[in-house]
Amino acid sequence: MRRRSSSGKPDYTVKHPSELIPLLDRLEKEQEEQEELQEEAEKKLKLLVDAFVPILYEDDGQFLKNMREKKRISEEELRKYAHWEWIQGVGLVGIWKLFSRTGKKEYLDILTRYYDSQRKVGFPPCNVNTMTPYLVMSWLAEYLKSEEYMAPCREAAEWIMEEMPRTWEGGIQHQTSDDRNEGELWDDTLFMTVLFLANMGRILDRKDYQEEAQYQFLLHMKYLQDKKTGLWYHGWSFPERSNFAGAFWGRGNCWITIAIPELLDMIRCPEPVERILKGALEDQVRALADCQAESGMWHTLLDDPDSYEEASATCGFAYGILRGVHTGILDARWEAAAKRALRPILSLISEDGVVGQVSYGTPMGRISKDFYRTIPICPMPYGQALAILFLIENGGGRI
Numbered sequence: 001m002r003r004r005s006s007s008g009k010p011d012y013t014v015k016h017p018s019e020l021i022p023l024l025d026r027l028e029k030e031q032e033e034q035e036e037l038q039e040e041a042e043k044k045l046k047l048l049v050d051a052f053v054p055i056l057y058e059d060d061g062q063f064l065k066n067m068r069e070k071k072r073i074s075e076e077e078l079r080k081y082a083h084w085e086w087i088q089g090v091g092l093v094g095i096w097k098l099f100s101r102t103g104k105k106e107y108l109d110i111l112t113r114y115y116d117s118q119r120k121v122g123f124p125p126c127n128v129n130t131m132t133p134y135l136v137m138s139w140l141a142e143y144l145k146s147e148e149y150m151a152p153c154r155e156a157a158e159w160i161m162e163e164m165p166r167t168w169e170g171g172i173q174h175q176t177s178d179d180r181n182e183g184e185l186w187d188d189t190l191f192m193t194v195l196f197l198a199n200m201g202r203i204l205d206r207k208d209y210q211e212e213a214q215y216q217f218l219l220h221m222k223y224l225q226d227k228k229t230g231l232w233y234h235g236w237s238f239p240e241r242s243n244f245a246g247a248f249w250g251r252g253n254c255w256i257t258i259a260i261p262e263l264l265d266m267i268r269c270p271e272p273v274e275r276i277l278k279g280a281l282e283d284q285v286r287a288l289a290d291c292q293a294e295s296g297m298w299h300t301l302l303d304d305p306d307s308y309e310e311a312s313a314t315c316g317f318a319y320g321i322l323r324g325v326h327t328g329i330l331d332a333r334w335e336a337a338a339k340r341a342l343r344p345i346l347s348l349i350s351e352d353g354v355v356g357q358v359s360y361g362t363p364m365g366r367i368s369k370d371f372y373r374t375i376p377i378c379p380m381p382y383g384q385a386l387a388i389l390f391l392i393e394n395g396g397g398r399i
C-alpha cells in the first residue's frame with residue numbers, strides 16, 4: 001500500500017532495496033496515466049471551445065420570457081439583452097485566457113466578432129449581470145489599443161461608481177436585468193461586476209476604482225462569509241438582516257474562489273487588504289477540501305452530501321484553487337483537491353463538447369434550502385465556460 005506523508009502526498013521513500021523496482025514501476029505507471037489524462041483534457045478542451053462559439057449567440061428562451069413578462073420592453077430593446085449577460089461574460093473570460101496563453105488569432109477573432117456584433121445591436125442598460133461582458137472587453141480594448149472598445153467600458157465603469165444602486169454601507173446592490181433585489185448583497189456580484197471595475201482601475205490608473213473594488217470585496221466578505229465554516233452564503237438582506245435560507249450554494253461559492261485570486265493578480269492591494277483576502281480564501285478552500293465528494297466533485301449545497309453533485313461549481317472551484325496556487329496566493333497543498341476534479345469533469349464532457357450535470361441559473365433561495373436541491377440540471381453556457389477555465393489552468397491550451 002502506498003504510504004502517505006503528513007502533507008497528504010504519496011510517500012515514495014524506499015525503506016528497503018527490495019522496494020525499489022515496484023516503486024519505479026508504480027511511478028512509471030502513474031506518469032503514463034497522467035500523460036493520458038492530460039491528452040484527454042486537451043482533446044476535451046478543443047471540443048468545449050468548438051461547442052461554445054455557437055452558444056454565444058443562442059437565445060435563452062426562459063430568460064427572454066421572464067424579461068417580456070417583467071419588463072414589458074420592445075423586442076428591439078430586448079435583443080440588446082439576449083447575448084449580453086453574465087452567461088456570455090463568463091464564457092468570454094475563457095476565450096480571452098486561451099488567447100492570452102496561445103496568441104492564436106482564431107481566439108482573438110471570436111472575441112472581436114462578438115463585440116462588433118453587440119456594438120451594432122447596442123448595449124442594454126447596466127446592472128450587475130450586464131456588466132460581466134465588459135471585463136473581457138476592457139482587456140481587449142487595452143490589448144488592441146481600441147477606443148471603440150474602451151469608450152463603452154469607460155461609461156460602464158463610471159456608472160458603477162456614480163449611479164449603480166447601493167445597499168446600506170455602500171455595498172453594490174445585486175440588481176439584475178429583471179429584479180432590483182432591494183438592499184441585497186449576493187456573492188455573484190464580485191465576479192460579475194467588481195472585477196471589471198478593478199480592471200478598469202488598473203488600465204486607467206484610477207485609484208478610486210481600485211479602492212472601491214477592494215471595499216466591495218471586504219464588505220461582501222463581512223456579510224457573506226460564515227465565520228464558523230469559511231464557506232460563503234448566497235446572499236445577505238439588509239432589510240431582513242439575514243442570509244435568507246442560509247445556503248452554502250456551490251456555484252455561488254465558486255465565484256469567490258475565482259474572484260479573489262483574479263483580483264489580487266489584477267491590482268496591487270495594500271498589505272492589510274491582501275492578507276485579509278488571502279485568509280478568507282484559505283478558510284474557504286480548507287472547508288471545500290473537507291466537503292469534496294469521494295468522486296472529486298462538489299455538491300450543489302456544499303454541506304449537504306444528499307444534494308446532487310454539480311459540474312459548474314466543481315470546475316469553478318478547481319480553476320480558482322489552481323489559479324490561487326499558481327499565483328502564489330494559496331499554499332500548494334490545496335492543488336491536490338483541484339486535480340481530483342479533473343477525471344470526473346472530463347467524463348462529463350460529451351463528444352459534442354457539452355458539459356453535463358450543470359444546474360440551471362439560480363436566483364436567491366429565500367426561504368428554504370430545498371429550493372437549491374430542485375434546480376433542474378441542463379447544459380448551460382457557463383458550464384462550458386467554467387470547464388474551459390479549469391482545463392486551461394490545469395495546463396491545457398498550450399499548443
